[in-house]
Amino acid sequence: MHSESRFDYLKYMSDDTDRRAVLNDLMSTYGKDVWNFAFSMTRKWDQADDITQEVFIKAYRNLHTFRCESSMKTWLLAITRNMVLDYRKSAFLRKVTLVDAFKKQATGRSAEGEVIESMAVNEMWKKVLLLPHKYREAVILFAHQQLSINEIAELLGVSEGTVKSRLFHARKKLAAIRGGDGDGLDG
Template identity: 45%
Template sequence: MEFQYLINTDSMSETELCRLMTTYGDDVRRYAYAITRNQEQAKDIAQEVFLKAFHHVGSFRGNSSFKTWLFAIARNLAINEMRSSYVRRIVLFEWVHPQANERSAESDYFAEQSVQELRGIILSLPAKLREALILTLEHELTMAEAASLMGVSEGTVKSRLHRARKIINKKWKEAER
């Protein structure tokens, strides 16, 4: 729990803010992107998350990890953003990367095609299923952390993950035909 010492703190230094941004910036931006599906909105939301954390660090109670607290802020900001503006459909963030071993141009091409297909499948998932998948796989939150962040029970998160995987497997098999 790297930033747990910020519990019961009313302020943080700019240096501490920089450390937070370095540690969690990419994760927060990718999570915001997973919700909004818009790179520019995700960048704006990520910046706003860290500004809110900087100004409201005193509201961090330590009931969860600092990362989970930042994700909760990001989620709320992203949902508010989506409610107030039209969200364009854009390809999901790059969280699936082919291995960088020695490959031929042909294998690189087919690997990229597979990644694009998988991105499309994930993007087509209902928002609640996609969010559960992204929080647990990409951002490595525990079931309890994801459930707390999403405001649902752990069982609901497990159910959403199961349904997401089932849909992905079905669509992947259909795409192979």
């Protein structure tokens, strides 16, 4: 059964619906996708863990607002993206980033961390992680999360043409990186 059709019952949620069961179902179905996306955008294990937890808390609190106009995965990834953007803006992030520059990263990693690490072993994904944020985001949503151009545009709040342009420029930069041309990483 397609995972999205599993959540059709959300259209009919009532006060009697066991929201914790729904949350557990969402976490088991989309937890890795949310964590991987958070990590790919922050490149920090601990921040991805924190953001993932916050995403599911927010989804739990706002299940009543989900109207099935987009897929559940798209909705959760949109929440994830907004959390990453908020996290970047926070004073806490600036302090943590400064502290991180002076101390070594913890060696313990979560199970999700092991999954993303195995993905990062692939040379192409290592190169994708080197791309500027807007290109990296588009590539990950398209290639790894397998969202359509339309879904990516909706999630990012940009036009489909902008998504296509970002993917085009990302491919161009990846080709330059593969060719050993360091200029592929600029802006």
